[in-house]
Amino acid sequence: MKKLTTISTAFGLLAATLLSGAAMAHTLTVQIDQISEQSGKLHVAVYANEENYQQGKNATAAQIKPVTADSHQLVFTDLPAGQYAVKLMHDANDNGTLDRNFMGIPSEGYGFSNNAGEFGPASFADAAFDVAADTQLTIHVR
């Protein structure tokens, strides 16, 4: 019985080691839907901390994808295990920025992981999710 336990512990350790090795290269798959206009580009960025998320700088990973359908899938590979938050904008007129009105309210689409933020931008805490294995999430463009 003792031997079985030892073996089981050994397997457990092995499994943990293998998993932590995989954690160096997790894949994040982001499904983006409810794209209202089939034009322009999606700008999608993955941030690892609140400061970068707030400032929109030093993204851990980022992609730009031309919009050709009302939904798109983006895959981010080699993400270390950790906490992340995703921001996206749909630059429908392809002018390189999220168009805003006089009061700073976006007129183009945007979205956050966890579909956080009922009205206006989502905080890092609300948009944050853990990556400890390959992860999939869906963001509805609003």
Next chain:
Amino acid sequence: MDRRRFLTAALACASYSAVAGAADQLLAVVRTPEAELPWRRAFQGVRADFSPLQLHTEGQWPAALRGTLLRNGPARLERAGERYQHWFDGDGMVQQFQIAHGKVTHQGKFIRSKKFLVEEMAGAFRYHTAGTLVKNPLPVRNNDDLNVANTALIPWQGEVLALWEGGSPHRLAADSLATLGVKDFGEQYKQLPFSAHPLPDGQGGMWNFGSWYVGGQKQLLVYQVGADDRMQRLQQITLPQASYLHAFSQSADKLVFFLSAAVYEQADTYISSFQWRPELGSQLLIIDKADFSQQQWVELPAGFAFHFGQAWQQQGELCLQACLYPDASVMLTGMSQIMQGKARKQSSSAELVTIRLPLGKTNATAQLERSGLVLEFPQFVAGFASTGSAASAHAVVAPLFGVSGSDRSESGLSQSLVRVDASGQQQSFDFGPGVVVEEPLLVGQHLIASWLDYRKGQSGISLFLQDQLAAGPVAQARMDRLLPLGFHGCFIS
């Protein structure tokens, strides 16, 4: 002596502050018990467009009267077992009455806002509204995701604009009522709040405003949209209090805003965020049309108003007609009670008043003249050219028309039309029990008003001669359709 006469006799000319408490008691009408409430049918809402139907006509429809009466109002009030909690919430639907050769045809069509289309597809409410939190809301991009386009209609650039107050107008085709898109007046002015009561600027354009209270801001945005369909001027004014603002008025030289004592303090819904704070009082903001930065502020005791009549300048004074409530209960509780099938018994009514103050003086004191007349949805012949100027001795004040109510109304809703001229002479026509009459519109020498007879399950329109309102309608048209009660409309000849 009835209530109206009593008010007229006792309080015809009193200072604003002296009457605020009295108005509370006098205008807080106790309505019928809730046991039998046939008027609930007026708020059952509709689920589909109305196809064209010819109405049964009576009386003498003038052969020369040709045109289209368009009316807007909240119409979709329930989906998938969820019912809106406030009258402001429903999706806008346009009721169109086409009048030609003595015949009247009706059709009705929902405005295809983004919100309406998403919820039609979902078969359920998916966006929070002004007064209701829905069960399963989608996140919103901007104000227009919540736009129900349900408040007013104006002709503009060969189209019709369906107005809300929290976001963009929607463009409609006047004939087919097809929704053509969302209106903007320039790239950076998209999705700005745009009140449902723009005023003509006398040059083919319009004045309007929006209030912006998100995140504790207290911003009034004042606009002039040019005849070229572009935003010509925009002034951002920081208000002393985040008052609910629905409409404004203009004299020859001034734009006039009444800042009520119902102020925004962020809560669950937009409506529930407004709190009645009588200790703050109200204020008038008077803005020079030529230079928006020239502003006069005048303190007033607490009051509340949606709508205003004429403003005019006379011998250094500014005068403003307002449909003044002693408190904001009509919006904060009355419009929820009627949606829940409860009579508006606790909420106050609007009285026509004239506020007078010296123009251009700091610490000016306003005087208030009461009419004793319950009046809402005020209408007058667009008096831009006749509203006096700073120098004029005698401003021309046009007769004012509107709806009125009485203690006999089961629902607390309007059942009569009234006309009051500058001398205070009044005429009225009572539609009788079971009928709710809506905002009347002036068409040439006529006055036209739509109504709902909830006991008979009929809707219709009545035509009056403006100066012979008491004589009753010269022509009517009715049909076996129960249209939802609405807010504002327009007549296109």
